[in-house]
Amino acid sequence: MELVLEFDDAGSPRPVPVGGGAHAHVDAAPVDDLGAGDDEAPSAEPVAVEAPSRRSRRERGAHRSADGPVEVDVVVIGAGQAGLSSAHHLRTSGYTAVGERGWERAERTFVVLDDSPAPGGAWQHRWPGLTMADAHGVHELPGMPFRVVDPAEPAARAVPHYFAQYEDAFDLHVQRPVKVARVSDVDGWLVVESHSVERPDEGVVWRARGLVNASGTWSKPFWPVYPGQAAFRGRQLHTHDYRTPQELADGHVIVVGGGTSAVQLLLALAEVTTTTWVTRRPPQWRDEEFRPEVGRAAVALVEERTRAGLPPQSIVSVTGLPLTPAYRAGIEAGVLAARPMFSRLTATGAEWDEVPVANGWAEGPASVEAATVLWCTGFRAALDHLAPLRLRGTGGGIVMDGTSVVADPRIQLVGYGPSASTIGANRAGREAARNLQALTTP
DSSP: OOBOOEEOTTSOEEOEEBOOOOOOOOOOOEEOTTOOOOOOOOOOOOOOOOOOOOOOHHHHHHHSOTTSOEEEEEEEEOOSHHHHHHHHHHHHTTOEEBTBTTGGGOSSEEEEEOOSSSSSGGGGGSOTTOBTTTSTTOOOOTTSOOOOSOTTSBHHHHHHHHHHHHHHHTTOOOBOSEEEEEEEEETTEEEEEEEESSOTTEEEEEEEEEEEEOOOSTTOBOOOOOTTTTTOOSEEEEGGGOOOGGGGTTSOEEEEOSSHHHHHHHHHHTTTSOEEEEESSOOOEEOSOOOHHHHHHHHHHHHHHHHTTOOOOOSHHHHOEEOOHHHHHHHHTTSSOEEEOOSEEOSSEEEOSOOOOOTTOOOOOSEEEOSEEEEOOOEEOOOGGGGGGOOBOTTSSBOEETTEETTEEEEEEOSSGGGGSHHHHHHHHHHHHHHHHHHHOO
16 A cells, blocks of 8 residues: 655644555454453464664654655554553653654654544443443543542543543644554554545555554444344344433333443433343342452453453453442342343344243243343454454463563553553553653664
């Protein structure tokens, strides 16, 4: 793929038409409330890699010509919490953001590419009824406090507003909406092919010495496959596409999944209709204060999996569900009473071959009619664009050492595995920036 690059008066790259064929991508292994899968072929064995030697400022400026890639030290993919944390730590370590005046002459540079239309990461896409009081553990970004004035404010408004202020305060110059289609290794460089979301035929190729991948999971909702799914004549939708309970008030709703999203949506739907909750495992309620040591222990268990190259589990699958006053009320009202997974879907609902009630599951009939099946079954890590690098191991995941990919330390994964929590994302951003600073500093 070849580009003709242009630059505006501030020195920012201006996308221009691109050519080239389509590229095949490999899906990531699913991570969801029902469990993790393994749908990846083994990758090549880990190899030792080094970032290319640094060009002088004059050489780098000349290389940003009208007929080649834009050369930077670090590309950050994604501007959610983990991506912004990484960008902040790069910025405070002496890296200059692409788009800042004079960036072409800077000793060390980075660019943040984000495919969302506005600041806010995945938070801008959350359902309107999710308030700041319901959003668990939104942790402030490094260097700027996050003060919630009204707990009833929708998280989809409050968090993006905070992220937008953060981008401006630290002069991060996030490029959006920009989609990263592919990252490959060419002569020791990481070549990042990107294009405008709104105009896919306009793009920029970046050539980097290091990469922070903070692409998150929101763009990869996971839909499990169950018998009879195609036969169901009602509505099926995923948490990703849920907006308001009123849209589902036309009949009974079967909610699938054992995480916090399922619990929150069950409580919201109970205000307008009847529901049945089904899970693969009985819900694990935590009737104790969520102390810091509990969180650290949970993160350690997830990190143990990623070090072994296994697909990471969600933090809540390790910690369990907190027994908040609202959740206790939902249990007492019979709304938060989980049944085991149905055996099949039918044209009009779901059927169970057996109706066990042991191990914490609730009683229920052998069949349930429903207008909607709501799949609260989690998300996959959005890593398709990294497929050409063949980072996955035989366990179905990516072998990690902290935020570093063992097979290629130039790649830092943040918001993945143990850093998927909001607190973990901040720590991961600092670690990733530190690792790449060591790698890209001559």
